[in-house]
Amino acid sequence: MTSVFRSLSTYCMNKQLYSLRTNYILPLHKSLLVSTVSISERISPYSKKIKCWKCGIERQNINELFCQKCNIIQYPEVKNNYFKILHCNESFDIDFKELRGRYRHMQNILHPDKFSNSVEEKHISEGFSSLVNKAYDILRSPLKRAEHLLCLKGEIIKEDIKIEDPDYLMQIMDLNEEVERASPEELIKLNRLNLENMNNIQQEISEGFKKNDLKKVKYSIIKLRYYNSLSLHINNLLRERGLVD
């Protein structure tokens, strides 16, 4: 057993997979005894073999929420790609109705109340359904979806990136001030205008992702944040004045 561990750690070190080692060896130590080759296959993301935690059978389709043999709920295999969690294409353009349908379907079958007979299954379903909630929350918001997709492409927006356009900031400031002193009718009009602006920027983001012009995407995301903040401001006022529920 020790020698197997040692050979595997050398393997990992050689492949610079050291960080993966602790994650993979400990839960899978039983299969280690069978063959180290299968472990190296496990480590490679391209030939990932996943077994059912309950019956141990190799799972054919890791996207299935339940084991094909024993029909027991499984741990989610992907945790940080919200598109994969909700089985969507990794694209900024999504069909919202389809997304909502899939979200509701998943929450329906993952609901923890359906697993009250087994502590472990209930635990899995709780974690899984909260993950699905999180994924839905991210994907349904154009801003959060764009940020997440950008992150999946290995890019982040650093805090020191600024829009070097004083006119743009002035425009946002003016809009905010206009919102502040607007009459109810004007407020509703401004809200419509703002939604239009946000739609246009979402178009820009969509095009940017299609052309893989991530610089443009970043710039548009920052613009969208300003409009988003304006939208929060408008909605707060609309609520305060009882113009929306």
Added chain:
Amino acid sequence: MAFSASSQLLKSSRSPIHMIRSAYHPKVIDHYENPRNVGSLDKADKTVGTGLVGAPACGDVMKLQIKVDENGKIVDAKFKTFGCGSAIASSSLATEWVKGKTVDQAAQLKNTDIAKELSLPPVKLHCSMLAEDAIRAALSDYKIKQGK
């Protein structure tokens, strides 16, 4: 196993936000509820410097204006901020501090002083930076107008 680690992560990622909300310093709340020097000065006035800055991370916008007399002393300051409580408090405090100072003294003001005074948590440090940027922008606008 790996999964329970991630659910731990989800839990811990939720709690800091809660902590921040409940841990707003009384000084922040005071400035937020009774902001000092809210308003606008005439930006076409030659003795008025206007600084307009935005926070790309959250979409907050802040306008800070100073009115300077012939001796280079800041006699009035106004701000308008659309953003979170920390951004409002930072700009409110900044206007309080620059009033009565000379242009050169105001340029020495550091965001760390604002953050310290308001006990801002690390995630809100950028709000105090925004206030510092706004002061700098206002001072430079004033200098450009004066042809200095």
